Amino acid sequence: MTGATAVAAAVATAAATAAEAVLNPPALQSVPALITPVASPSLPPLGAIMIMTSSWLPSLWALLGYCLLALVLVELFVILAEPFQRWRLRHIPGPPALPLVGCIPQIMRLGGPEFFKTCYEKYGPVFRIALGRSNWAVVVADADLMRQLGFKLRDHVFVEPNLMRSPFLEIDLAGLFLARDDYWRLVRSAWQPAFSAASLSGYLPRMVDCADQMVDRLLLRASESGRAAAAATAAAGRVDIYKELGQMTLEVVGSTAYGVDLLASGSNGAAPDEVKKSAAPAAAAASSTADAGEQPAVKSNATANAAGGCGRELVKACGDFFRCGSAFHGSRYAQAAMLFPELRPLLSWMAHTLPDTPFRKLMKARTRLLDTCLGLIQEWEAKQQQQEQMQKPNANGHAAANCHAAANGHAAANGHAAVNGQAAANGHAAANGHAAVDGHAAANGHAAANGHAAANGHAAANGHAAANGHAAANGHAAANGHAAVNGHAAANGHAAANGHAAANGHAAANGHAAANGHAAANGHAAANGHAAANGLAVHAVAAAEPAPPQPPPPADDTSAGRAPAVDPGSFLGLILSARNKATGEALNDHQVASQVQTFILAGYETSTNALTFTVHNIARHPEVERRLLAEIDEVLGPDRTPTEADLARLPYTEAVYNEALRLYPPAYGTTRLVGSEPMLVGGYQVPPGTSLILSIYAAHHDPRVWPRAEEFIPERFLPSSPLYPEVCARVPNAHAPFGYGIRYCIGMKFAIQEAKVALARLYQRLRFELEPGQVPLATAAALTLAPRDGLWVRPVARHHHLLRGQQGNQA
Numbered sequence: 001m002t003g004a005t006a007v008a009a010a011v012a013t014a015a016a017t018a019a020e021a022v023l024n025p026p027a028l029q030s031v032p033a034l035i036t037p038v039a040s041p042s043l044p045p046l047g048a049i050m051i052m053t054s055s056w057l058p059s060l061w062a063l064l065g066y067c068l069l070a071l072v073l074v075e076l077f078v079i080l081a082e083p084f085q086r087w088r089l090r091h092i093p094g095p096p097a098l099p100l101v102g103c104i105p106q107i108m109r110l111g112g113p114e115f116f117k118t119c120y121e122k123y124g125p126v127f128r129i130a131l132g133r134s135n136w137a138v139v140v141a142d143a144d145l146m147r148q149l150g151f152k153l154r155d156h157v158f159v160e161p162n163l164m165r166s167p168f169l170e171i172d173l174a175g176l177f178l179a180r181d182d183y184w185r186l187v188r189s190a191w192q193p194a195f196s197a198a199s200l201s202g203y204l205p206r207m208v209d210c211a212d213q214m215v216d217r218l219l220l221r222a223s224e225s226g227r228a229a230a231a232a233t234a235a236a237g238r239v240d241i242y243k244e245l246g247q248m249t250l251e252v253v254g255s256t257a258y259g260v261d262l263l264a265s266g267s268n269g270a271a272p273d274e275v276k277k278s279a280a281p282a283a284a285a286a287s288s289t290a291d292a293g294e295q296p297a298v299k300s301n302a303t304a305n306a307a308g309g310c311g312r313e314l315v316k317a318c319g320d321f322f323r324c325g326s327a328f329h330g331s332r333y334a335q336a337a338m339l340f341p342e343l344r345p346l347l348s349w350m351a352h353t354l355p356d357t358p359f360r361k362l363m364k365a366r367t368r369l370l371d372t373c374l375g376l377i378q379e380w381e382a383k384q385q386q387q388e389q390m391q392k393p394n395a396n397g398h399a400a401a402n403c404h405a406a407a408n409g410h411a412a413a414n415g416h417a418a419v420n421g422q423a424a425a426n427g428h429a430a431a432n433g434h435a436a437v438d439g440h441a442a443a444n445g446h447a448a449a450n451g452h453a454a455a456n457g458h459a460a461a462n463g464h465a466a467a468n469g470h471a472a473a474n475g476h477a478a479a480n481g482h483a484a485v486n487g488h489a490a491a492n493g494h495a496a497a498n499g500h501a502a503a504n505g506h507a508a509a510n511g512h513a514a515a516n517g518h519a520a521a522n523g524h525a526a527a528n529g530h531a532a533a534n535g536l537a538v539h540a541v542a543a544a545e546p547a548p549p550q551p552p553p554p555a556d557d558t559s560a561g562r563a564p565a566v567d568p569g570s571f572l573g574l575i576l577s578a579r580n581k582a583t584g585e586a587l588n589d590h591q592v593a594s595q596v597q598t599f600i601l602a603g604y605e606t607s608t609n610a611l612t613f614t615v616h617n618i619a620r621h622p623e624v625e626r627r628l629l630a631e632i633d634e635v636l637g638p639d640r641t642p643t644e645a646d647l648a649r650l651p652y653t654e655a656v657y658n659e660a661l662r663l664y665p666p667a668y669g670t671t672r673l674v675g676s677e678p679m680l681v682g683g684y685q686v687p688p689g690t691s692l693i694l695s696i697y698a699a700h701h702d703p704r705v706w707p708r709a710e711e712f713i714p715e716r717f718l719p720s721s722p723l724y725p726e727v728c729a730r731v732p733n734a735h736a737p738f739g740y741g742i743r744y745c746i747g748m749k750f751a752i753q754e755a756k757v758a759l760a761r762l763y764q765r766l767r768f769e770l771e772p773g774q775v776p777l778a779t780a781a782a783l784t785l786a787p788r789d790g791l792w793v794r795p796v797a798r799h800h801h802l803l804r805g806q807q808g809n810q811a
């Protein structure tokens with residue numbers, strides 16, 4: 001701990017003690033004890049209280065006076081000590097830092113991203129700033145330097161002042177983003193399988209579904225727009241596409257990570273009755289707790305449906321979390337805490353007792369989110385218990401009858417598949433005796449492997465199942481009912497996966513399933529827990545005799561890519577089964593809730609913002625729109641659902657998204673903490689313990705790296721374009737919207753896949769015209785860079801058969 005930090009910590013403790021003494025003086029604590037003896041019949045209790053009060057009142061005032069004096073002295077001392085921080089970084093150039101407020105006024109005027117960009121132009125790629133009086137940081141804005149730091153340093157810094165108390169404080173610190181050291185390794189490993197290439201393949205159909213629901217809503221608005229044009233009412237048909245995209249990304253998180261519809265109440269906010277009923281108590285509890293400034297316990301009574309029934313409220317909660325959680329755009333108490341960090345305990349108490357509007361909104365949002373997380377956890381646990389019960393193996397550990405559990409690696413009988421060791425139930429069972437995975441029916445008797453459902457005999461994801469002669473993804477064709485995966489042909493109408501031939505020429509049964517490279521022999525059991533009975537395939541962990549636990553994959557990119565698939569909806573299973581290698585301990589309640597919340601927030605906010613900026617830029621650049629539509633039409637036509645192979649054939653779409661992420665990186669900066677040794681950064685010696693801010697935004701706008709840096713030119717990202725060598729081939733990591741090195745964004749591939757699916761589905765059927773006032777788009781840089789007032793557009797259907805009772809525009 002540095003001298004100044006030690007002083008600040010001591011001061012903070014002193015202030016906390018003083019505040020506690022003021023709020024809860026020792027005399028007050030003993031009041032009940034004093035009242036009791038005087039409750040005699042001769043003296044009325046009120047009189048006794050008055051006597052007691054008058055006796056300890058002067059000492060209370062004296063105590064208050066001492067406390068205030070102590071606070072003033074301590075504050076004075078810290079203000080005088082502040083030059084030490086300044087002095088430590090004196091050799092690094094930087095903007096003038098005013099006494100007490102540092103660079104806060106400039107940041108509030110220009111916004112963080114623009115301020116850093118201006119400083120980069122003036123002071124070079126490494127400069128120092130003061131966030132308030134004593135919070136000094138070094139900003140780095142050079143792509144190459146940031147990449148190096150990303151590999152050298154591992155910990156993030158929590159820059160914003162945090163006024164939270166338990167359980168929110170613990171939850172903030174336990175999430176993957178702020179996790180440190182071994183705990184970070186444990187948590188990152190637990191998350192990783194959810195982002196493997198194979199898992200992403202399994203998410204694809206769900207991402208498509210969520211995008212399709214959004215497109216349907218927008219088509220409806222497009223129809224209204226046409227009717228309104230006839231009736232000359234301008235307002236109809238206008239859409240805040242930022243909200244629509246937010247809804248979609250939240251639905252994607254819900255269905256891929258948790259297997260639930262987080263927006264079950266629908267886009268119009270009208271919850272179905274049964275959802276409303278069960279959500280009501282949880283929602284009421286949430287808002288009453290928030291209003292009262294109380295903290296909910298981590299174990300909540302939120303019901304499962306509360307997780308699924310909060311609709312637009314949840315979208316709003318996610319938005320408010322990011323906007324009101326920023327010190328610059330949020331509560332005055334947070335701003336005061338930036339100026340007087342040692343008063344944080346007192347300011348936190350004041351914010352909870354007399355909240356201002358941003359703080360009240362923030363607490364309401366956080367409570368809503370926490371309730372959603374707890375609802376999801378409870379729902380998962382209940383499902384697990386139910387499935388364990390249903391799954392009890394019978395005497396010989398083999399097949400269970402009548403639709404129920406798979407045991408001992410053997411398939412459930414009677415044509416009912418079991419998945420993940422859980423019986424397929426509640427209408428999730430596959431029809432006709434064939435496999436179902438994670439509750440997703442495989443229809444028409446076709447197999448689904450590795451969590452990828454085959455529906456209507458179609459769809460294969462990631463080279464897994466293929467049914468009825470339809471294509472397997474990853475560019476591996478299946479012909480004549482023969483699935484081919486990874487380029488290995490299957491013979492005789494029998495599926496093979498991962499290049500492993502089915503034994504005896506029989507894959508699972510009837511030419512149907514093969515799972516995970518394990519051939520089913522004689523149409524019966526497959527190895528490694530992949531059971532097939534009577535020709536029925538089931539998924540890996542169906543065995544009652546579990547496979548030996550695998551060591552967690554190391555936390556690096558490549559292993560994430562190779563990791564096996566997890567079924568959509570099973571993120572919580574990964575988190576709950578994470579174990580500390582040394583102690584064997586599982587994560588505690590806060591830590592679990594924190595991962596759930598991190599996935600929701602990270603999955604929602606950044607992707608929503610990025611897609612909104614992309615739509616805005618497409619609408620502003622007709623030439624870009626024309627080329628994008630041409631690519632999408634050529635690859636997909638107006639209707640065809642994109643497969644993984646199709647997504648790989650949309651390079652221009654991806655370039656458009658990349659360029660939007662360059663100009664408007666939603667995570668406009670990230671942080672690193674210098675360790676216990678000083679380090680050289682861009683030629684400057686940076687003292688140990690210094691906070692580093694890596695300004696992604698400044699690097700993305702650097703005219704030394706990006707020719708015509710402020711223009712929207714997607715071609716720079718196309719390897720076939722002459723512009724490509726200018727930057728992308730020359731400066732590694734010049735484009736780094738997902739961060740750097742060891743801590744780079746774990747959701748990167750998830751976000752890119754989701755974006756390509758959403759853009760493909762949107763522009764297959766629609767285009768967007770900007771409403772007046774949308775250029776330039778007002779942005780707000782709170783915790784993320786976001787459109788400040790949404791993005792108002794008018795959706796236009798590209799093909800008139802899509803419009804309901806209306807003439808459409810042919811693009």
Ligand code: HEM
Pocket residue numbers: 150176177178188598599602603604606607610665666667669670671737738739740741742743744745746747748750751
């Ligand atoms: C356009 C979308 C996204 C952008 C621009 C983005 C950007 C970032 C950035 C810049 C970081 C910090 C990296 C660093 O410090 O070097 C980060 C970290 C992280 N992101 Fe994303 N992200 C996006 C989507 C997602 C999604 C969809 C998820 C999860 C579902 C996610 C989860 C995370 C997590 C958990 C971390 C912390 C990783 C760690 O510290 O180990 N992100 N993201």
